[in-house]
Amino acid sequence: MPRKSPFHARTTELCTSQNWQEWSGYFSADSYELDHMREYNAVRTTAAIFDVSPLFKYHVRGRDAGRLLDRVVTRDVSKCRLGQVVYTTWCDDAGKIIDDGTLARFGDDAYRLTAAMPSIDWLQDNALGLEVEIDDVTHDFGGLSVQGPTSRALLQQLTDADLGRLPYFHIIESELAGAPVRISRTGYTGDLGFEIFVETSYAEQVWDALAETGRAYNLQPAGNVALDVVRIEAGLLLIDADFISSVHTLFEVQKSTPYELGLGWTVNLSKDSFVGREALRKEKARGPSWATVGLVVDILALEKIYADYSMPLHLPYTSWTSAVPVYAGAEQKNPIGKATSGTWSPILKQYVVLARVRPEHAKIGSRIFVEETVEGRRYAVPAEVVKLPFFDPARKKETLS
């Protein structure tokens, strides 16, 4: 049976839909109510709280902590200042992506890496000969992600830390409702938001305080269904949906590199040797084989297809993450890639899709075609390549003076 998160006693009371899935060995709510829409809207309008405890968490400490991480991840760790958090990927020798996560720097020689997959083995393998201590603290800390426009005002009621001045992708050590916590200005929603990590013994205390104070801020517990819609709007990739870890597949065709995923900005080729550097350098020189793009589907064209069946337009009410073909033309003859995630965006009033295509089709404004199935028949519907992220509100990065 999956493990119960340190907040499970609380979340299980609230999860009236009994809509759970397994996430990294934990029970994780897909939605608290049968319909996810209120949870979605909380993220974009008020505040939502996600239990992100299942994330893998590693404390990396010691004289060579920075060196180890620099060997493993693609970002330049030496540039990560105290109190900063960076998003990074890490790759295998062939430059194929293994995982992505956030790296936070707590002290001169103290870091925390979060990961979607178990990574202790990979970290230890790469730590050979280094003076570094790696702790898997996954089960020792609960994680809560409080996301949405009122998240800061709500959290500020419970902590002395000046959250107004906490910049985007920074972390602060503080107390929240009397419990020692680390609060980072991070999230997987593309909105104003914070992640709180707390030792499990304090978990319920923190949850209860948030729930109590959250009442005035319309704080809504939210699950994976809503999260998947907002992360697509934010143009954020999901492992096992938009890409597969190179250690999870035996087949080259299923592997991908940071460049192919639009994550080239996380690769710092100028730093000393790191895993995959040589392969990535060559790839950059020759140009990646794929490009990851955002697409906006032409719903008027889709509406016309439905009209042929005397049906009104149908839009995906939740996200989908099963790959479908992308074509250069409507005749469905020239496949140029695959669409990996898509959703109707209620806030953008657009049907948005993440896709991997051949680079010559990746230019902003290009018109390509995505497969849509209507009444069991496949159609190629026009879509425009647009800039990512689809949704990018100013409040995401703004600080208060």
Place this chain on the structure above:
Amino acid sequence: MTAAGTNKYDAIVIGGGHNGLTCAAYLAKAGRKTLVLESRHVLGGAAVTEELYPGFRYTVCSYVVSLLRPEVIRELELAKHGLHLLPLQSSFAPMENGDHFATYPDAASTREEILRHSKRDADIFPKFEHLMYQMAYAVKPILGAVPPNPASPGLRGLGTLRDLGKHIQSLGRDTFHDLTKIMTMSVSDLMDEWFETDIIRALFGLNGIIGTKLGPKSPGTAYVLLHHYMGELDGAFTAWGWQRGGTGGVSEAIASAARSHGAEIRTETPVARVIVKGGRAVGVALENGDEFLADTVVSGCDPHVTFRKLVEEKELPEDLVHAIDRFKFRGSSGKVNLALDALPKFTAMAASAPVQMVEICPSMDYLERAYDDSSYGGFSKRPYMDIIVPSTIDPTMAPPGKHVMSIFVQYASYDMPEYGNKDQQRDAFGNAVIDTLTEFAPNLKDIILHKQVLTPWDLEQQIGLTEGNIFHGELTLDQLFFFRPAPGYADFRTPIRNYYQCGSGTHPGGGITSGPGRLAAREILRDRN
């Protein structure tokens, strides 16, 4: 007149309501130098949000959104300009016996609730929803069509009639029969045909009386019900939504779209009249005497203001003058907006139902009795109320932990002399509303921080809605499509050349649809290209 060069526009739109702004946005998008003149200090007309008590924002008149045409959202890119609609998915209605009826975001929970009241109604409900969905799909093309003149339709009008005929035919015989029935019957009869539980009849039928001086037992009210089911949200028919920041946010989004295309919008600039020379509109004169010239003048005001106030009678044919004078306004609804220190506690509250939408409409007879009270003037002693507490989903409306309540009230009358002068009328009306609501939520009076009460007369004085009609004229069959606002004058043109109409008094009618504004702009651009 100030220097002619600076005051000359391609088009001037009178009235910065949502349709005026929509029309202006389309004209500006087509490259026309466009000016919008709004008399009030805020844009939006009846789609307006105002902070009348510090920290609390009221949706002064209109309060929910559903009918806004999806093509307008798309073509004007309103999401980019701030349109942000939140679905309203839960409602709650206290009953007089202490029980309640609630609806939920998911079908299973709603079915459970209906089952609690009637097994038969629970089975029927999906079929009823199906019918309304089908009707909404059936009328959708009508909403986007320019009404032809049935007496002399012309080639284009014939084309429209043929297309609509084909569409209606494609729906099948049963749908056509259902549609014809709905167009003509009373909402009470319609509900009797479907449901056996009184509270369910009342709640699913109550939209049939909104903005209309008719009781639920009056024929024609079933169409008004349909009019409220024609909306769609993200492709889902019949759904209602809340605009973040209130309906003023919709107006602001449209205004922002208009400005992005170069339209100029001026507030606190009341127009006195349209300048007509030789049967042509050539500009407008402001109340302060300033004049602006334009090739095209569009009125976003209601038909009475458009034809009986802004232009002189001598400019118009007699049949139009008579038709407009007989056009039914007779506002029947009022509005009470409250700033609240806490959430109201309803005695008959379901623990699982949030106080988001609340209906005070415990039975069909309650509704009919409310109508009886007002059918000779006056207001309902125990009125019907459609209540929204938007602060439960939208933090921009009130400070944390505090709330605003929007109460749409029916019935009231334009003049209620038995209660004294206008101030006394307003007080009496407001008290009836709050007293009635307190019967269901006893703590209400203790938590009111501020209130705003609007009678139909107030709606006319403050917003400019003739006789306080929220739809710019009732939505009865004799005032729709070909007949809106008058037979032969339903294609957004007027007998005065270069003078057009784009308000809710034209097709497809009232509510925040932007339909009239869009269709009018298309006709103007067609004429002037």
